[in-house]
Amino acid sequence: MTNQLMSPSNPIDFTYLSDFFNRHRLNHASRLILAALHEKCQRQHGDLPRWQQALNDLPSINQAWLKVTDNAINLTGASQTSTTELREKLMAFKPWRKGPFRFLEIDIDTEWDSLAKWQRILDLDIDFNNKTVLDIGCGNGAFLWPIAEKKAKCVVGIDPMWLFYHQFMVFQRYAKCPSIAFLPLGIEQIPTLALFDTVLSMGVLYHRKSPLDHLLHIKQLLKPNGELILETIVLPDRQNTLLTPKDRYAGMRNVWMIPSVSVLIDWLLKTGFSVIQHSPLCKTTLDEQRQTPWMDFYSLNQFLDKHNDALTVEGHPAPYRVIIHAKID
Numbered sequence: 001m002t003n004q005l006m007s008p009s010n011p012i013d014f015t016y017l018s019d020f021f022n023r024h025r026l027n028h029a030s031r032l033i034l035a036a037l038h039e040k041c042q043r044q045h046g047d048l049p050r051w052q053q054a055l056n057d058l059p060s061i062n063q064a065w066l067k068v069t070d071n072a073i074n075l076t077g078a079s080q081t082s083t084t085e086l087r088e089k090l091m092a093f094k095p096w097r098k099g100p101f102r103f104l105e106i107d108i109d110t111e112w113d114s115l116a117k118w119q120r121i122l123d124l125d126i127d128f129n130n131k132t133v134l135d136i137g138c139g140n141g142a143f144l145w146p147i148a149e150k151k152a153k154c155v156v157g158i159d160p161m162w163l164f165y166h167q168f169m170v171f172q173r174y175a176k177c178p179s180i181a182f183l184p185l186g187i188e189q190i191p192t193l194a195l196f197d198t199v200l201s202m203g204v205l206y207h208r209k210s211p212l213d214h215l216l217h218i219k220q221l222l223k224p225n226g227e228l229i230l231e232t233i234v235l236p237d238r239q240n241t242l243l244t245p246k247d248r249y250a251g252m253r254n255v256w257m258i259p260s261v262s263v264l265i266d267w268l269l270k271t272g273f274s275v276i277q278h279s280p281l282c283k284t285t286l287d288e289q290r291q292t293p294w295m296d297f298y299s300l301n302q303f304l305d306k307h308n309d310a311l312t313v314e315g316h317p318a319p320y321r322v323i324i325h326a327k328i329d
């Protein structure tokens with residue numbers, strides 16, 4: 001199976017995964033995940049050759065080293081390539097949404113300051129030490145690096161978007177972090193086996209048509225006493241309220257339900273979790289999410305009401321977010 005993933009029509013190398021799964025006692029999931037990757041690789045995606053080429057065009061770097069600092073996920077090392085050339089090579093992977101990253105001397109100023117969200121996770125003092133972690137909807141893997149640095153035994157990121165897989169590989173091809181794997185798959189393709197100590201679902205719940213089924217699915221992925229870190233948009237409302245936007249929410253087409261925190265907690269209780277703690281409500285600011293030269297599509301600024309930033313352009317409450325730390329009963 002693993003060799004077939006390396007066929008000429010599919011140059012993406014997932015052969016390391018069998019060893020990764022063995023090392024981290026995830027072998028029960030190995031066969032089904034490799035089959036899902038194989039199946040995905042059979043389907044054509046028009047941009048794959050371009051992104052593969054862009055990865056191959058990246059320069060060699062001596063003494064590469066990746067570290068998460070206060071203001072970036074930072075790859076250092078020595079290369080002969082000029083700054084202008086390097087910037088152009090990295091721009092080939094636009095749009096860059098999650099980060100920010102620093103690649104040698106280039107600052108990749110992403111749409112989101114994901115380290116602000118990471119700081120809110122740190123404030124909850126969650127212990128990742130020696131944990132087997134799954135990050136559902138991990139984007140380009142921005143959170144995989146700080147979780148690995150927190151000494152997780154291993155961290156698996158899943159996201160179905162091929163672009164995000166390639167953005168992750170821009171760094172992993174140098175960092176070669178042995179405790180991280182990125183699977184370009186959706187949650188539906190992950191076998192429901194209780195393999196993980198900690199599951200993160202961040203920025204995903206409001207995109208699920210059935211949020212309770214998403215929570216039940218996560219429960220099946222967790223070992224006994226497993227923990228969930230659930231981050232999502234909520235209504236800034238203390239009552240039991242729920243918004244089901246008929247059309248878009250803050251410009252996003254695929255938003256199904258936005259609960260108040262109390263409804264969200266009811267959903268967790270109903271699906272067999274108990275809440276350990278939650279973060280304060282946090283209004284998404286234009287410092288945390290904005291258009292940049294690395295992501296030049298519309299962003300939050302264009303999706304808030306010009307005269308009242310408490311509302312979205314559609315007239316809904318502007319996005320607030322919460323992180324809930326829960327465990328299975």
Ligand SMILES: C[S@@+](CC[C@H](N)C(=O)[O-])C[C@H]1O[C@@H](n2cnc3c(N)ncnc32)[C@H](O)[C@@H]1O
Nearest residue numbers: 136137138139158159160161186187202203204
């Ligand atoms: C709003 S982003 C959140 C990214 C990141 N977790 C964060 O908090 O910044 C939602 C992510 O979910 C991913 N996604 C969409 N459908 C998915 C699915 N079926 N399974 C897993 N992830 C999915 C998207 O590609 C996107 O990267």
